Every structure is written in structure tokens, then in C-alpha cells.
Amino acid sequence: MYRAPRGTTDILPNDQRYWTYVHSVARDVVSRYGYKRLDTPIFEQTDLFTRGVGEVTDIVEKEMYSFLDRGGDSITLRPEGTASVCRAYLENGMHNLPQPVRLFYTSPTFRYERPQAGRFRQHHQFGVEALGEPDSYIDTEIIDMAWKFMRDLGLQNLRLLINNIGDTECRPHYLDSLRAYYDNQLTVLCKDCNQRFYRNPLRLLDCKQEICSEISLNAPRSVDYLCSGCKYHWDTLIGYLDRIELPYSIEHKLVRGLDYYTRTVFEIQPENAGSQGTILAGGRYDGLIEELQGKATPGIGFATGIERIILALKDQGVSIPEEDPIKFVLTYMGDQAKLEAVHVLSILHEAGINSIMAPSGKSLRAQMRYANNIGVSYVLVLGDEELENGSLVLKDMAGGSQRTIDLRAVVQELSSI
């Protein structure tokens, strides 16, 4: 028997209402903030991601779905959304539009990883990006939008963590002082952290090992090393966030795994979530567009994992609206009635009434049982009697009562139910 490939899954009809719900809340939020949808291809040339995401990130080094196409070009299934958006921004001359350009996307995303709860090889991200605005008010807007998105979904007990990891001017100094701090403790640090020390010192901060995490408590903080530009950006951001009373907490150990982040980084996670608990994350990436050979253009955005959001919704028991239930099942007895049933259904569908035919070859009893099993509210019955006098029986499944309606008024009668 064939199975879906490892780390992928079917999204079954019963689950679709969650997806519809998340998307509709998302659309609603972004439109309030003036963000427009941008769809980019599901694959790009590999180089876009190695340049954009960073050569030495895990995503690029070991998680990309890359292959040579028949023309010999290296193609990669998108492992994240931001690089593609920046490419599209440049390619379509959006730098000539009034700035900033506010965009959102929702798309499958691919990473070759070992699957785990809340982690898949194909997952779906919804994200927003604001390009061309350096000022921290746009950081505020993005973070505020992220928070309201979570709130509008009905999620509770969320933590909003923010930090500022500096830019190309001040981060080197910070990294120096980080290394200086950790240098004489290397023997105590875990194996992973010894590698991080050389490879990616920022990551020393968020190691989960008890010893390492204890040591990192007293590590230098990035916000103490900010250059004047970053410092101003950070201070004003905090001022704005306070003014709109967002319940953020500053997390000095918050760093992000993608190379392009500068200054503001943030995350939202449910309070008692597991290790894959981050459902939304984002930050500023002021150097990315330039890295992709555009004119230096600031940018900031966030991405959410829809699977993780849905896990959280289920975990918290948030009630999700049912979508488009079938209202009527049409039952019939005999071939003459069947012919008329086909006709009636055609009329109902034309009138926009959700209705389906009972399955063929069943007794009326079985047709009723079917209607009951699929949970429909009303049943229509067409038999010899009804055929003769041009009528239809309408049965209310909840109460069990039924009445006869005139076939000529069927649309009018059923529309009002």
C-alpha cells in the first residue's frame, strides 16, 4: 500500500475547517493593516536560498529539498518565505512603489528534517513582510499584528518574546564579548556548545542543557552592545510597544537561526508548549535585499506555522465554526420519483441550496438512516403520492415533524430554512 512520504500528511475533510478558519482570521487581520497577498513559486533557484538564508545555516546545509531539473539548473523547494518575497519585490520593481510595501503570503514550505510533533517535511507557513521602512513603528505594527492574529484566533496564555541582536556595525563587538565570556568555560559547556562557540556564538545563549543555560544567565546581553542606530531603534520600539500596551517580555537569550536577521527579533509561543512550541517568529532583515543584489532596503516580517497553530487550537479546545453543512438530503422511492429527484436537486443547486441525493438502491428506511448518519438537519421525501399531487415531504430530523410543500414553491420554501 502506498503511503504519504515521510513527514507529509493528508489534510482530511474533517480537519479542513481548521485550515479555513486560520486562513480567514489571517486574511481578516492583514487586510485591517493594509497587507496585500503575494504568491511566489513553490520552488526557486537554489542560489536564492543559499545567499538569502545563509550558507552556514542548518536549513541550507542539510534541510533543503534541492534537485537538478531537466535543464540542469539547481532548483529548491522553498524552505522559508522571506527570500522569495524579497526576490519578487526586486524582480517586479516594487521598490518603485510607494514605500513601505506591505505583503503577505501563505504557502507550503519544505525542509528535510526528522519529523516530530509540530514538525513536518512539508508544512504550511503564513507570513507577512513590510519592505522599505526602517523606522521602528513598522516593527511595532508587525508585532502588534502578530499578537492580534493570535488573539483573534482565540489562543490564550501566549508569551511574546522580543530582543534586539544588533546589526552589522555592532554585532561583531557583541560576538567578541560573548566569545570572551564563554572562552574560559569551554570545558564545562556541552559538546554542541563547543561547536556553537566557533560556528554560531549567538546560539550559545539558548542551549537547553542545564549547565550551559546556567552559564548563559550571566552572559553579556546584546542590548548592552547596540550601536547608536540600533539603540535608538530599540528604545523607540519599546516606547511604542508600551504605548499600545502589548504584553511583551524582553528575552535576552532570544536569537534566531537565520542569518539575515538584524535588530528586532521576536517569537510567540504558548505557555506550556513542547519543544516545537514556537508558533510564530519573525524579525528585521535590513541587509537581505542588498544581499540579493538590490538597493539596500530595510525589511521586517514574521512567519507562522499553520500546523502548529492548529495543534495549539486543538490543545486549547478553541471552538471552530463548522463550514457549509449540507442542509437537505433528498430521498425517493421508485424510478419515476428518482427522475423527479434529479430534477429537483438541479433546481436546488441552481438556487444555492446545499443539498444532496440519498444513495441509490436503498429502502426509504436506509435512506433515512443515511441522512441521520451524515447529520443533516432536513430530509426531503419524494414518492408516488408526492409525484401525483406535485408535492414534496419536508422532514425536520431534530424534532421528527414533517409537512408537505408544493413542488413549485420548493426553492422559496427551502431558502427560508
Add this chain to the structure above:
RNA sequence: GUGGACGUGGCCAAGUUAGGUUAAGGCGCCAGGUUGUGGCCCUGGAGAUCGAGGGUUCAAAUCCCUCCGUCCACCCCA
């Protein structure tokens, strides 16, 4: 990629420790009990080569090996 747990009809699941005739049970599905009426109840039915392949044995769901997959933790990330 590393470490651990697990895999029995669509779903839940007994049986696996001490191998032994037709692999429990529940939910769901189908039909009948009501030749024009569902839900409750009763009766019956379909549906599993026990994740896959190999091995040990007179005999394997049960023991051994390999692979695949799921879950948890790590790495990392949405």
C-alpha cells in the same frame, strides 16, 4: 543526523512476558426487525495474510535480523 518508545480491520484495542487448532471486544460501516421514514434497542454481515521482508521452529501476531513508518527528546526550526 543522534538517542529512546512503539506499529494488531477505517478508528480504539485484548493477545506478545513462559510460541500451539477458525486473531477477542468496542466504535464506525452495511443489512434486516418497520414492503413510505432516521436517532434507542435486537439480530445478522462485511472488513486484518497482526507495518514490510527475511530467518529460527513441527508450529510465529508472539523469538531473532533488516527495512519502512509513527511518537518523544536532541540538533534545528514555523
